[in-house]
Amino acid sequence: MRKLLRLIGSLTVVASTAATTVSCQDTFYNRNFYNSGKIRIGHTGLEAKIILWQDQTAISAHFAFSALEFFLEVNEERVELKDDYIIKANDVIIMTPKDKELRKYEDLRIVVSEKRTKIGNIRLTYKKLYSVEKILEIAIERLNRSYPSSYIKEDFEIFINNKNILDLNGKDFVKEGDTVKIEAVPTSTRLVGSYETKVILGVEDLKDFKATIFKNQTHQGIAEELNFLFPGWEDNIDITVKRNGTLVEFNEEYESVEGDIISFDAKPNSNLYKGSLQRNVLGMDTTFVNYSTFKINAGQTVGEAKKMIVETFNSYFKNNNYNITFKTSDIVIRYYADETGFEDDYTVKANDGLFAFINNEYTNGKNLEQRLYIQRIDLPFKNYVLYWYDYETFMKQFEELIHADFPFFDITKELEFLNEEGRRLLEPTDFTNLSGKTIYFDSAYGAEFLAYNVKQSKITFI
Numbered sequence: 001m002r003k004l005l006r007l008i009g010s011l012t013v014v015a016s017t018a019a020t021t022v023s024c025q026d027t028f029y030n031r032n033f034y035n036s037g038k039i040r041i042g043h044t045g046l047e048a049k050i051i052l053w054q055d056q057t058a059i060s061a062h063f064a065f066s067a068l069e070f071f072l073e074v075n076e077e078r079v080e081l082k083d084d085y086i087i088k089a090n091d092v093i094i095m096t097p098k099d100k101e102l103r104k105y106e107d108l109r110i111v112v113s114e115k116r117t118k119i120g121n122i123r124l125t126y127k128k129l130y131s132v133e134k135i136l137e138i139a140i141e142r143l144n145r146s147y148p149s150s151y152i153k154e155d156f157e158i159f160i161n162n163k164n165i166l167d168l169n170g171k172d173f174v175k176e177g178d179t180v181k182i183e184a185v186p187t188s189t190r191l192v193g194s195y196e197t198k199v200i201l202g203v204e205d206l207k208d209f210k211a212t213i214f215k216n217q218t219h220q221g222i223a224e225e226l227n228f229l230f231p232g233w234e235d236n237i238d239i240t241v242k243r244n245g246t247l248v249e250f251n252e253e254y255e256s257v258e259g260d261i262i263s264f265d266a267k268p269n270s271n272l273y274k275g276s277l278q279r280n281v282l283g284m285d286t287t288f289v290n291y292s293t294f295k296i297n298a299g300q301t302v303g304e305a306k307k308m309i310v311e312t313f314n315s316y317f318k319n320n321n322y323n324i325t326f327k328t329s330d331i332v333i334r335y336y337a338d339e340t341g342f343e344d345d346y347t348v349k350a351n352d353g354l355f356a357f358i359n360n361e362y363t364n365g366k367n368l369e370q371r372l373y374i375q376r377i378d379l380p381f382k383n384y385v386l387y388w389y390d391y392e393t394f395m396k397q398f399e400e401l402i403h404a405d406f407p408f409f410d411i412t413k414e415l416e417f418l419n420e421e422g423r424r425l426l427e428p429t430d431f432t433n434l435s436g437k438t439i440y441f442d443s444a445y446g447a448e449f450l451a452y453n454v455k456q457s458k459i460t461f462i
Contacts, residue, residue: 221321303344
C-alpha cells in the first residue's frame with residue numbers, strides 16, 4: 001500500500017506538469033513508447049499502468065496519465081485493464097494514446113514473462129524430529145537465503161499434511177512420513193511453484209552433540225536446552241546425575257551444581273537416538289558478559305549505570321532459567337587500571353574510559369569485566385529570545401534555561417558563542433551591547449558531555 005501511495009503521489013505531481021506542455025506534442029511523429037521491463041506477475045492493473053506511465057515521464061514530461069489508455073489482449077481482442085486486475089504470466093498489456101492525432105506514438109505491446117524464482121529449485125530436508133515452529137523457521141531461513149526479499153503469507157505458505165502451518169500448534173512435533181509443502185501465493189511477485197517433501201527421521205548418535213551446562217541452571221532451563229538439542233528426549237533418552245558419587249534425581253527440583261556429572265543415554269527402543277553423552281557442569285556462564293554491550297549517556301550517574309547493568313543481567317538469568325540475581329552492590333565501575341570505584345553520584349563524562357567489574361558468589365571471587373560505551377548528548381537546542389542587560393545577567397539567565405534540563409554541565413566548557421559574522425566570542429568584552437542582535441552557539445571543542453555535531457542554534461536579544 002505504501003508503494004502504491006508513492007506511485008500515486010508521483011502521478012499527481014508530474015501530471016500537472018504534463019498538462020501544461022501537451023500543446024507542443026504535435027511536433028512529434030511516429031515515436032515509440034519506452035518500456036523499462038519493471039512490470040511483474042502479481043502487480044495490480046493500477047500498478048502496471050503507473051509503471052508504464054512513469055517509464056514515459058522518466059524521459060519526457062509530455063504525457064499526463066489521463067492521456068493514455070491501457071488494455072489487455074484476450075483472444076486477439078482488447079479489453080480494458082481494470083485497476084484491481086492481478087497481472088499473470090503471459091498476459092499481454094497494450095498502452096496507447098487516447099488522441100493519436102495529437103500524440104503520434106506507436107502502441108506499446110508487452111508480454112509479461114515469468115521471472116519469478118521457482119520454489120521447486122529450493123531443496124529442503126527434514127531428517128530430525130522437529131517441532132512445527134522449527135519446521136517454519138528452517139523453511140523461512142532457506143527461502144530467504146535463496147530469495148532474500150520473500151515473505152510468508154505475502155509470497156509463500158507452508159502446509160503440513162495439507163494444513164496451513166500458521167494454524168497449527170508450534171510446539172507439536174512432526175512425525176515420520178508427515179508431508180511438508182511450501183507453495184507460492186498466486187499473487188506473489190517474487191516466487192512461483194511449490195516444493196513438497198516427506199519427513200524421514202534418522203537415528204542420531206548422542207556423542208556427536210555438543211552440550212554445555214553451567215551451575216545454577218534450573219531443571220526448566222536445562223529441559224528447554226534439551227528440547228532444542230534432542231527433540232523428543234523425554235521418550236527417547238534416560239538422564240542420570242551424580243554429585244560427589246551420589247545419584248541425584250533429575251526432576252523439577254533439580255538445580256545444577258558445579259562438578260555435577262550428567263549422563264544422557266539413548267533408550268534401547270529409541271528410533272531417534274543411539275549411544276550416550278556425558279557432561280560435567282561448569283562453574284559459570286560468562287557468555288552473557290562477553291556478548292553484552294552496555295551503552296550509557298554522558299550525564300548519567302554511576303548509580304544509574306549500575307542499575308541498568310543489573311537489570312540487563314537479571315533479565316538474561318530469568319529468560320534462561322538461572323537461579324541467580326545480581327545486585328548493584330556486586331558491580332564496581334572504575335577506570336581499568338584504578339582499583340577505586342566511582343561513587344554512585346558521580347556524573348559520567350563523554351571521555352571517561354570506564355569499565356564495569358562484577359564480583360560476587362556466582363563469579364567465585366573472580367572479576368568479570370565489560371567496557372562501558374559512553375554516548376555524547378546531542379541536545380535538541382532551540383532558538384532563544386532574551387532581554388539584553390549585560391554579560392553577567394545574560395549568562396545567568398541562559399544558564400537557568402540550560403540547567404533546567406542539564407544541571408550537570410558548565411556552559412562555558414560545553415558551548416562556544418559566535419557573532420553574526422561567525423567570529424568566536426571569547427571574552428566578556430566581546431558581549432558588549434548586543435541589544436537587537438543575534439549570536440549563535442554550538443558545542444565547544446573539548447566538551448565533556450555534548451556531541452561535537454550539535455547543530456548551530458541562536459539567541460536573539462531584544
